[in-house]
Amino acid sequence: MAPPPQGASSTALSDVELAARLARGAGEVLVAARHRSLLTGRMLGDVGDAVAQAWIAAVLTTHRPHDAILSEEARDSGARLRSERVWIIDPLDGTREYASGRDDWAVHIALTVDGAPTDCAVSLPATGELFRTDEVSQADEPSGRLVVSRYGLNYDTAWVADRLSLRPYSVGSAGAKAMAVVRGDADAYVHGTGQYEWDNCAPIGVALAAGLHCSRFDGSPVVYNRSRPYVRDFVICRSDIAEEMLSALGDLF
Ligand SMILES: Nc1ncnc2c1ncn2[C@@H]1O[C@H](COP(=O)(O)O)[C@@H](OP(=O)(O)O)[C@H]1O
């Protein structure tokens, strides 16, 4: 009997298991590409983006040949707008942090079905952490902190920090910020200056699965796989402060 074709599509691998292996595997590729600082800075960032993208695309094409893909590092095509199942990928979120030797960078893998994240994983390869929708839960204790950009507070985050009496806590990368809330290092992440869908889809998928509140500033759900894949604002926070948070965001000028 002939052996099964190599790289044949696998139905045995569940969507969430595939997402987790992609996030973990691409993270290992990225850690290897940093190898003893043979490359640094912009060159390392460019190589990291490219090799992680190539590996993820090859695995997805092999294991889910009928699904569409939207990735920060690949050309977009209108085909995804006709597809129910779309993988939304950021092969390396926090490229600057990765390239400068920091730990706050992430790999984002999300499967969306009809615009909603279902099976997602976010890896933080430099710390060895992997967050997946089927194994995540909300942290018990509030921290009293608001996770903000490495460049400090802006108008929206200063407003929220003041209204909810939260102390700012600086982290790079959208995925690393969102996972700081999942882990319990922060109570909220608020972003009002726009991001692409790949920056927040898997992080929001994981945060929703953990029982956190995730929405647009007006309280509506974040919808994915739009023709222009851009999200103007969103909030991720502990469910017990969601009401107060939405009220503060509703009062923003
Ligand atoms: N105003 C904005 N518009 C578009 N993308 C933004 C943005 N602010 C942050 N991002 C993206 O969100 C990610 C986290 O950014 P930050 O650490 O500054 O919060 C980065 O992704 P990449 O590193 O994948 O490019 C960054 O490009």
Ligand SMILES: [Mg+2]
């Ligand atoms: Mg990104």
